[in-house]
Amino acid sequence: MKKTISILLFVFVFNFLNAQETISETEKLASFAKIYGFLKYYHPEVANGTFNWDQQFIDQLPKVLNATSSESLSKIYIDWIESLGEIKNCQKCDSKGIYFDENFDLSWINDTINFNKSLSLKLEYIEKNRIQGDQFYVEIQPVGNIKVTNEPEYKNFEYPGEEYRLLGLFKYWNIIEYFYPYKYLTDQNWDSVLKEMIPKIRSASNKKEYHLVLQELIAKLDDTHASITFSEEKSKYLPIKISHIDNKAVVSGFYNASLAKLNNLQLGDVILKLNDIDVKNEVQKNLKYVAGSNSNIKFKLAYIKIFKGLEDTISLTINRNNSVRTIKSKRYDFDDFNYRSNPKSIKSKSISDAIGYINMANVKEDDIKDIFKSFKNKTALIIDLRNYPSFIYYKFSEYLNQEKKNFATYYCPDINYPSRFVKTNLRTNGSKKAFVGKVIVLVNEGSLSLSEFTTMAFQTADNVVTVGNKTAGADGDVVKFDYLGGFKTTMSGNGVLYPDGTLSQRDGVKIDVIVKPTLEGLRQGRDEILEKAIEIANE
Structure with missing residues (x-):
């Protein structure tokens, strides 16, 4: 009896340990994606462009897939890291910065299930002695967002082989992992997106399926700025x-x-x-x-x-x-509409003796002084931001604010510590001659990006009310780059918050009085948001 129990116990322990050691192909590939991206942006000899990093992926992929256990997988990664050369001690890397760290998480380095201790120690060492200065694959633009650089051009890759489909996924996933400011706000955890998309990318059996999987991947950013385009062929639109x-x-x-x-x-x-x-x-x-x-x-x-x-x-x-x-x-063709350059569109008008109206879609910087001069006797201004304005918020805010005010916290990626972001405060302009009456800002679903950013600046006015409905919830400059195969893709590049920490991304701007258009109102040709603004102006 005791012998039988011992045998059963042995079998149980053996099966348990074996189960602990085995690792699925998706788990292997997910770990490979993380190692690949981490080395690309952290390892000094990789991040400076010494290696053909795409070829390194192609060379390592079969080794990873052939690994039979987490221990053998760790050995593959250790051998790979050691082949990349010696990493010198980094004195600058010890400096303590003040970061926006909602996106920062390298805890996977200490994955005790799939990585052995030796591998984790090597990854920790690379983090502590990461590249400083210029990167080969990414650089910072003047406005703080990234520019993806030196990526190989892949032509005629509308439906590449499996290894290149995976390479494209891993490259994209890591750009988001390290440089997308709103990764922490996505509905689905970015790690789980990787594990979900790996089998979908692998099983896509033709160009149409592959392109749909890529659209689904980009949609996981939950970002109105995010997109992917597969063809230069221009679509046509209803008016x-x-x-x-x-x-x-x-x-x-x-x-x-x-x-x-x-x-x-x-x-x-x-x-x-x-x-x-x-x-x-x-x-x-x-x-x-x-x-x-x-x-x-x-x-x-x-x-x-x-x-x-x-x-x-x-x-x-x-x-x-x-x-x-x-x-x-x-x-x-959308250009046939002349939608953004209609010379007949008004810049401003008087609604009544007391109320002025400004359409921000058509106002240029040279117009601002004359508009406010013409409205100097008004008691209320309605500013319409249900459109896309020019980049004139700073000059315009001089006429709304008696003094300069913080209106946003702005955070930009730190390419020398990827996945960490550096914060700064953004301010309006101000003048003692600013307008002192009511300011009513109009927004709706057409208020996107710069429109939302401008709204945040105008909301610092002393006597301001925002009227309308939920905006597009996409703030921060747009980053454009190629997905493997020459597909054009975009995302939000910098993070924007209200000074009190309130989100504008996803949630849209703060709204004081919510007004939604109704079927009846539309059929009657009414602008219900503007009507409410006029009512508030007359109170």
């Missing part, structure tokens, strides 16, 4: 804006009112079908492939995705005032 209202696709504005009228499209139209395809179902299928900071903007971008295309004419089934009809509508 209308579509918003998600009452869980419906609703015409909420025009890129070109004349072309919208020509195509029999009206405000408040609910679009039910596109070429006999149910819009609700199509949007739900596409949401996982759309990068957006919040659900509001994800729906808006999903509508743009499904309604654009290469065909000139499409069929739309719409509900107009409870009457369902089918119409034909043309699509156009």
